Amino acid sequence: MTASFPSLEELRTLLHQNTEKILKKSYEVKAGHIGGSVSMSQFLLPIIHYLEVSNSIDYRLVLGKGHASLGLYSILNLLNINSEPFDNYCTKQIPSFHGHTCYKAFTKLLASTGSLGHGLPIALGYSYAEKIKHSNLPTLCILGDGEMQEGTIWESLLHIFNMDVNLKVLIDYNYSIESATLDIAQSLKSSISITELSASSYSDLTKSIELISTPGPAIIMFKTTKLANVKSFESQPQWHAGIPNDAELSSMLKAISISLEE
Template sequence: MTGVQTKAGTDEAFPLFGRIGADAGREAVLAHLAEAARTVRRRDIQVVHDAGQGHIGGEFSVIDLLVTLYMHVMNVSPELLDAPERDRLILSKGHAAAALYTVLAARGYIGRDELKTFVQPLSRLNGHPARTKIDAVEASTGPLGHGLPIAVGTAVAAKLDRSERRTFVILGDGELQEGSNWEAFMTAGNQRLDRLVAVVDRNRLQQGADVAQTNDLEPLADKLRAFGWDVHEVDGHDHGALIDTFAGVPALSGRPTFVIAHTDKGYPVSYMRDQVSWHHKVPTAEHVRIALDELGNQ
């Protein structure tokens, strides 16, 4: 393992994490994912601090989803990026790019030292993921409401190919106020895209306000069922519950799967958790120190 010196004055070791299969046993799988998520959070907050920009609150709410998918659930690895039958993941809430890059680095898709270049001139690690720069990024995202329509098209292509590959897309809950998503929801339900999984990072906060105060989504589960989706609600920080939910894809109903992952913005750091101000606030060196202490004692 190589130490990474950051401007926050830490010397953080950042190991690689392989994919762990169910044959390792449930307890081993959950321990592996928990340690990976803890390590990714420790590195991610340093990346954002050093860069002076990022969306750390929404990154911390989505990290458990990304870790569970990349390190256990999805049929994809750095060696399989050219394989037509690999699973796909699209991060529609592209402003959480630093979390995606940190997970990709932990899994070996990009170099760990490359994280130090986040949002720097000529870096591949843009503030939003770019398909043209990183092979492991399936779609360029950032403008909200784009990722799900792309994922629907990806799933339609898989269906036409009679392929078993699955398409996963992670959305923010504030993002669901975009009308393009609801056209995509309707199309996916009508086409019975049973290998499509949409996951909403339901942290209940968007830029500057509660989602409910801006444009309330409820009754969200009922709406998606009416659009022809199989809907599951789960604790988005519970790796075991996430594994069990994703194991049900494709759904026996033949419908696409919608997962409402209940999360907390800034999870699990005390000063950041469930605080709307941490949508794009940059942590100071003292913030980093406190977070690393708390995560170290997790």
């Protein structure tokens, strides 16, 4: 299975290119949530590469943290899956793609999202219908750790294991500074079965592929970093939705250094 996964060096190169694309696009259109887009890409890029490029595996996707649309669109563009959403991201011309996730961006995307807490119930409903139709395609739902505070997440978690659906909940645990009043990871680990993986570990990323490829429900919490791999800019709250100016963009591009251990 891992033979069709990009090599460590290939992945480093792809992550570097993707981070550059996100930063440049945000600067160009003066929009976007770059912090979460980059942190999510740490694990979503290799997963989509595995599913789309390496293996042509069918699946469905919901981006609960809809504000990270720039990250998703950048990955789709970089991997030559669909360039349009990234090219037309916040161009302020019609047709364009707004700053949150639009289902028209990608045939496998199930919902337009933006209000936190909406994605997981939709993904749960879709995967439940998959189950009763005996089709059982995997549905991936990406949540942010801040989003885990929403009541619908708790409500959905009550159902996921009872319904035994082929739903993979991928948590982008970038430890948002704004959310630090609650230790989400600790709360979750005390309540439900969670697999914790590091998005900076190549072997952990390959483990996540195994989990995604195994039918049934799974919750994977990826330890990520806001604006990951843009050294000296990482984990700073202003880059949740901050837009770099000329000087900042230049510094950011020079500061990109991909930390990805074996």
